[in-house]
Amino acid sequence: MAGPPGGDPAGPPGVGASPAETSAAGPATAAPAPARILVVDDDPTVAEVVAGYLDRAGYRVDRAGDGPAALARAAEYRPDLVVLDLMLPGMDGLEVCRRLRGRGPVPVIMLTARGDEDDRVLGLEVGADDYVTKPFSPRELVLRVESVLRRTRPAPAPRPPSAAGLTADPAARRATKGGVELALTLREFDLLVFFLRNPGRAFAREELMREVWGWDFGDLSTVTVHVRRLRGKVEDDPARPRLIQTVWGVGYRFDPAGREED
Numbered sequence: 001m002a003g004p005p006g007g008d009p010a011g012p013p014g015v016g017a018s019p020a021e022t023s024a025a026g027p028a029t030a031a032p033a034p035a036r037i038l039v040v041d042d043d044p045t046v047a048e049v050v051a052g053y054l055d056r057a058g059y060r061v062d063r064a065g066d067g068p069a070a071l072a073r074a075a076e077y078r079p080d081l082v083v084l085d086l087m088l089p090g091m092d093g094l095e096v097c098r099r100l101r102g103r104g105p106v107p108v109i110m111l112t113a114r115g116d117e118d119d120r121v122l123g124l125e126v127g128a129d130d131y132v133t134k135p136f137s138p139r140e141l142v143l144r145v146e147s148v149l150r151r152t153r154p155a156p157a158p159r160p161p162s163a164a165g166l167t168a169d170p171a172a173r174r175a176t177k178g179g180v181e182l183a184l185t186l187r188e189f190d191l192l193v194f195f196l197r198n199p200g201r202a203f204a205r206e207e208l209m210r211e212v213w214g215w216d217f218g219d220l221s222t223v224t225v226h227v228r229r230l231r232g233k234v235e236d237d238p239a240r241p242r243l244i245q246t247v248w249g250v251g252y253r254f255d256p257a258g259r260e261e262d
Contacts, residue, residue, distance in 0.1 A: 035149055036060045038079035040070040040096065041111065042088055046134075050083060053138040054145065067091030071099055079106060081149055083141070084128075086112035097128060107152045109144055111136070161196035163256035164243055166234055168193045177234055187212070188230045195244065195254035204251040227252055 037059045041047040044065070051061045062077055064070035067088050074082065082100060086093035097108050110128040129148045132141055160169040168175040168189065175182045175192055184192065190212050205223040209215050213222070232238045242258035 034058050034060050035080035035153070036062065036077060037145065038062045038064065038070065038073055038077070038082045040064045040067075040082060040088065040093070041085040042066060043085075046085075046111075049138055050141060053142050054083075057142045057146075059145070067093075067096040070096050074100055074106070075103070080153065081107045081109065081145060083109050083111060083145070086110055105152075107148045109141070109148060161193060163196055163199055163254075164258055166192065166196060166243075168196055182233050184230070184233060187226055188233070191226055191230055192234065195252075199254050199256045202247040202250045202253040206251075208251065223251075 037054050039047050039051050039054070039061060040063075041050065042065050047063050047065070051063055054061045062073050062079065064073045067090060070082070070084070070088075073079075082097075084093045084096060088096065093110060093112070097110070100106055100108065107129045109130045109132060111132050111134060113134045129152065130144050132144060160167055160171075162168070165178045166175065170193055173189060175184050175189055191208070194208070194212050203211075205220045208223050209218055209220065227244060228238075231241045231244050235241045235243055243255060245253050245255050247253050
């Protein structure tokens, strides 16, 4: 797909620019574990340009020049995404895509010199996640790769909030103190998670009701009772709370340091 006016200058057939002509584009933030991309194209110049852009965008890149080599590389390295040329010698990209999908889910971006709508539809029907027509801007292709990976890769699960020996796992609905599981009600658990995620800040009872209960109005004594019950389960001495402190005239504050109330 051609880039916008003022974009990549003319480059090798099917690609808008060579890697040396412009700086790499793509995800601004490098992922802790870079995705592995398999580039499959029988044109070594096109493959080199695409691989160069992806490499400089922070991805790990493998290359293959035909269908059998692509299947072998995919079996060996298990790519997170495949950039796959449609017109390959011997085994075309459609068949490669079918076989890749037969082994398990893997995102595929199809490259082709064909612009016919039937070919694009056929590529999508066999499992391609996106379709780019040559000539195309390699910087656009990097953005397409980023977009497809963002849609198909699950977001990492956030670490359960913890402080002062307390841990709450929202996914498992499980809370522990010093490794010992706490018997919390549904709302006590939600209240603890909120405090753990917002240490050191004082919250009015109205704020807690809105953030934890989802109510814009109601009996504020509900908050008071739940705070008292939660203290009874997380404090060493509920009569002298150190973690969930009362802020007179305001509400409550979670203090992970467990200092004496003022």
